[in-house]
Amino acid sequence: MYMKRTQRTTGFGSPAESYAENDIDWTSLLLPKPHAMYVFTVRGSMNEEYKICDKDLAIIDCSLVPKIGDLIIYTVDGEFVIGKYTGSETDLVGVVSRLVRLLKLS
Numbered sequence: 001m002y003m004k005r006t007q008r009t010t011g012f013g014s015p016a017e018s019y020a021e022n023d024i025d026w027t028s029l030l031l032p033k034p035h036a037m038y039v040f041t042v043r044g045s046m047n048e049e050y051k052i053c054d055k056d057l058a059i060i061d062c063s064l065v066p067k068i069g070d071l072i073i074y075t076v077d078g079e080f081v082i083g084k085y086t087g088s089e090t091d092l093v094g095v096v097s098r099l100v101r102l103l104k105l106s
Helices: 026-030
Strands: 002-004 023-025 037-041 057-061 071-076 079-084 092-100
Touching: 023 026, 037 092
Parallel strands: none
Antiparallel strands: 002 023, 037 057, 057 092, 071 079, 071 092
């Protein structure tokens, strides 16, 4: 999916105009490794350090090796849980690499 950037000029153009990108490829931006990535819809809030809200989209990269403190998805009793990696999680699904917040649902 591509989105075209549009510009409106009133007056003098910017000297950096020739360096501007014209297309944004949202798929490659959000899912650069689609074979190793999943999208989860968050239920509930995690408002401490990460400011994650209900209905945010968590994009999980299963190809990344987590580091202590990374935000991860793991399973507990068959349920997906989001939390910080401590090194003791046994059922790791993947590392949260991106968060998307939808401000209005149509």
